[in-house]
Amino acid sequence: MRQMRSYPTTADLENPLYYLENMNTLVDWVAAHHSDLLTEFERARLASFRALPVAARALLTRMVMRTGDLFRVDKLNYPELPQPETDAVAELIAEQWLEPAPLLGLEDVFRLFTLAELRPLFADWLAQNRLPKSLPKAQLREALAATLPEPEPVHRWFDQPVPQVVQVQDMALFDRIRLMFFGNLRQSWTDFVLVELGVQQFETVPFTPESRAFQHRAEVDSYLQMHQCRERLDAGEAAEEVWPDISAPVDNSWLASRRNRLLLELGRQAERQGNSKLALQAWAASGHREARLKQLRLLERLKRFEEAWAIAGQWQTGKLSDAETQGLERILKRLAPKMGAPKPQVPTKPLIREITVTLPKPDSGTVEQAALAHLTSESAPVFYVENTLINALFGLLCWRVIFKPIAGAFFHPFHIGPADLTREDFVARRQTEFDQCFALLETEAYRRIIRETFKAKQGLANPFVAWPVVTEDLLELAMECIPPAHLRALFDRLLTNVKEHRSGFPDLIRFIPNGEAPEHRYEMIEVKGPGDRLQDHQRRWLAFFDQQGIPASVCYVRWQDAGGSS
Structure with missing residues (x-):
């Protein structure tokens, strides 16, 4: 594995392209320390990124940091670029970083264009369907959605010339290297690329192959799979539909912790959705410190007192935090009469x-x-x-x-x-x-x-x-x-x-x-x-x-x- 020649530094905000310097640092770090976890194609793409002209590389960085992967070329306005944006776009298309004619769905068109731009496009359709031409944007989109229009390139949506729309390619690769750099996908590019890290000083920690969280590409894939499951839960998908796609237990303590948190959240969703059986199953499989209390409380509500009592008794012998101890004491106090057991001794009230x-x-x-x-x-x-x-x-x-x-x-x-x-x-x-x-x-x-x-x-x-x-x-x-x-x-x-x-x-x-x-x-x-x-x-x-x-x-x-x- 190639090692970086020196410890990386952060960019100076006085440089108008400081965000590109920080992105270069990130890409170089991943290429140096995680090269063996990338495919040959991915390594080639990162090398291609570093070989791009400055303007093209800076523009691509700006686009990667923004939400979504579709952009109107006429809306790309970055005065700090050493070349016009249109020239940089042409370079990125030539190097296959941008798709010049992506297929746009109805939601894409409505996100990229204003109501004033859209009304002429659908004027005839509105008249044919006896709808007011002044229909608000949200209602217009809702009405058109019922017609199930097929995705089309932007020029097929409009009768008159319109600005070019391009699509960033290889976003999955950028997400993968972001994960390997940050160790999570919670942090966005702006957490690193658009901050002046120089205002903070950091401890120098030796970074060796043995200290990496990811030792195998399959572990990166496992994380990405868990992340997708969490996104599905956050989007409101039924927990029972996500459950089969939860990755199997992994022999990696860091990933196991991520899996425990995912199972904790899946159990919460399942309980809210009325699936008590799945909630109990998920919490029983989770090693997260909050899962056990949730499991016990749900068993108690379901009047499955013997199960709750047995689990609580086993858990009581472990090393618990104060909050866990307090929660367990309250549960045992409620369960004891139902099990014919003496109530637990009430802790002595502290002298304050x-x-x-x-x-x-x-x-x-x-x-x-x-x-x-x-x-x-x-x-x-x-x-x-x-x-x-x-x-x-x-x-x-x-x-x-x-x-x-x-x-x-x-x-x-x-x-x-x-x-x-x-x-x-x-x-x-x-x-x-x-x-x-x-x-x-x-x-x-x-x-x-x-x-x-x-x-x-x-x-x-x-x-x-x-x-x-x-x-x-x-x-x-x-x-x-x-x-x-x-x-x-x-x-x-x-x-x-x-x-x-x-x-x-x-x-x-x-x-x-x-x-x-x-x-x-x-x-x-x-x-x-x-x-x-x-x-x-x-x-x-x-x-x-x-x-x-x-x-x-x-x-x-x-x-x-x-x-x-x-």
Whole structure:
């Protein structure tokens, strides 16, 4: 496999053809790292693309990025091209990138032409059918659709000369290389080609054949098949019609995760469409963390209590996130009486310290800022950190693990973080390395690693580190005041469900550097203004703090009225 000579860079927005530079980077990256997953014809087409004159290549890039594959030549207007658009179109037709006379269906004609252009075309037909010539466009299209017109080239639709319509060829190839570059088809070309990636700095991750998500062309085909199934579901097609086309289980953890999500959605659609049997079948086959709860809830609604009880009992023995645990507890509580079993023990209500402060309502600023100003002091400074501080300490300590080049984690050089960050197997595939990082918390080495990483990686994108907020002084104060055992507990919980547990942290943190007890030299403070209540994920964090002996409280702010009373 051909390797790229140097790490790719992003285009400068001062270059009017910056989008073409970025597209060239994308095509070169795929050709260099995924050549063996392309057919000989596909490799030849990519080479042909790179050999096109600049104007033709730039125009094709613009067309590929737009919606659909049919274009009126007279509507192609890109002043930055070094040649006229018509010359570029002629070049693309000559190189078979554009079809010069595509067949147009009724929907195509109505999308490409205005009502003023269409009315003369169908004037006689409207008169013959005793329809008003001023019929709105949507109603005109609906009336004509009943006649089932056959697709025709554009000149066959109109009696008078009309602008040329062309069709982009090889869109399937462009979708394939977009998939291999991004690792998904959710991201559009504009996510890369039309953004100034230079404003963001990215970690350099070694990209080797072993770290690729796709090892075989059949895996790319499998992804594309799953994507088509998802599009069919999104278009409203019956789940039972899509079900037979779901690909078989694959021996590829990254693709297996995609399949699990597809099965989760198919089950949702099946349930909405009244097909409970298929919904249960799809969720039973899905390994997605949400599928099991949906399966249990549906079994409960169907009064199939014994099945639900058996599945819930098996699931209870596994490692669950807080949300899963809460959902399972509620189901078991409802099922127990029906099964003649004792109700599960109700979890002890956490002891949450609460304080209420009455403050003058400020002319500007948030309730959190008002609480911070009231609570802070020289000996016990308070900072607004919300979800940034603990995440940053974790991200800096575990930087090398987060950016470990393993299959399905990184597809191109411009990732903010690993693509599998919120997948169920994110931790399992890196467990040994995470254990090594957490072992550092038992020595003073963790402080050195965090300091060194903070300086060495300053400004580089990391999904856990918000650089503008996290300062060196804040980190030093946090490491001085937060016991490493507490950090370990927080990090462990974070990893049980990264997607869920990266948020919900209290708004403020108060440091008490001179506090006598090491475990009480800081306090996390959730702020709630008038009428505001704790959310479920915040309650779960507070319950966790209580279990772990982590100091935390909720500060309820009340505003003084104009007369000075609360």
